[in-house]
Amino acid sequence: MPELPEVETVKRAIAPMTIDKRITNVFVGSKGLRWPFPRSLESALNGKRCGAPTRRGKYILIPVSKKQVLLIHLGMSGSIRIYPNRPNLKKHDHFALGFEGDDWLVLCDPRRFGFVDLFCESEIESHWLLKNLGPEPLSEDFTVDYLVAQTAGKTCAIKTFLLDQTKVAGIGNIYAAEALFMAGISPRRQAKTIKRARAERLVTAIQSILRKAIDAGGTSLRNHMQPGGEIGYFVQSLQIYGRSGEHCVKCGSIIKEMKQTGRTTFHCSLCQR
Numbered sequence: 001m002p003e004l005p006e007v008e009t010v011k012r013a014i015a016p017m018t019i020d021k022r023i024t025n026v027f028v029g030s031k032g033l034r035w036p037f038p039r040s041l042e043s044a045l046n047g048k049r050c051g052a053p054t055r056r057g058k059y060i061l062i063p064v065s066k067k068q069v070l071l072i073h074l075g076m077s078g079s080i081r082i083y084p085n086r087p088n089l090k091k092h093d094h095f096a097l098g099f100e101g102d103d104w105l106v107l108c109d110p111r112r113f114g115f116v117d118l119f120c121e122s123e124i125e126s127h128w129l130l131k132n133l134g135p136e137p138l139s140e141d142f143t144v145d146y147l148v149a150q151t152a153g154k155t156c157a158i159k160t161f162l163l164d165q166t167k168v169a170g171i172g173n174i175y176a177a178e179a180l181f182m183a184g185i186s187p188r189r190q191a192k193t194i195k196r197a198r199a200e201r202l203v204t205a206i207q208s209i210l211r212k213a214i215d216a217g218g219t220s221l222r223n224h225m226q227p228g229g230e231i232g233y234f235v236q237s238l239q240i241y242g243r244s245g246e247h248c249v250k251c252g253s254i255i256k257e258m259k260q261t262g263r264t265t266f267h268c269s270l271c272q273r
């Protein structure tokens with residue numbers, strides 16, 4: 001599932017095709033995604049000029065004609081491909097935009113858990129998907145004080161806390177595991193026991209891991225992006241995620257795997273307390 005760095009990479013990759021560019025073609029699949037596409041999406045977008053895309057949590061937001069915002073979420077399995085001319089759409093391509101100059105953005109989503117919405121720019125703060133999102137982890141709002149205050153009294157596991165998009169936006173299973181490993185904190189530790197010293201380590205770890213992944217995404221865009229290649233998916237050096245049975249890079253003991261609220265968690269029981 002794409003997390004903050006992958007979505008940030010997509011946002012950066014599509015910026016050159018959307019900024020001050022007019023939409024010349026719209027394809028809206030008949031099936032809908034997680035929810036049906038907004039009514040009249042095609043006519044609402046066609047011919048409109050777009051602006052610079054932004055990202056909030058795992059959502060991509062593209063300004064359309066200065067009055068509206070196109071929201072794209074990649075869900076579990078969604079990916080965006082870009083093409084320098086009109087592509088042949090495939091079975092799982094459910095939404096596509098052609099821009100002047102014939103650049104194309106195609107949303108492919110085999111499991112159809114993603115979604116697309118179009119709403120008034122004035123509703124951006126109150127939109128139901130955006131209004132309850134917690135702070136951006138790379139913003140100045142995400143501080144040690146914030147983390148200490150938000151975890152106080154919470155009996156859930158710290159990993160579950162990090163996945164809660166209302167507490168901090170954009171972190172998913174991979175980066176939660178990596179950040180907790182880097183900070184030396186057990187994913188099972190109760191959130192309320194995260195006091196200042198651990199909170200400092202965790203904020204530092206989250207920010208450094210996300211920054212590193214965003215840099216890796218940027219590198220992948222410069223080096224590997226082929227027309228029609230999926231963007232936002234890049235090989236990166238994960239230290240704990242997906243490595244059960246392997247040796248911990250810090251202490252050499254065997255990395256373990258467990259389930260936490262239905263999600264697989266990887267941890268080193270020696271290094272993470």
Ligand SMILES: [Zn+2]
Pocket residue numbers: 248249250251252253268269270271272
């Ligand atoms: Zn270890």
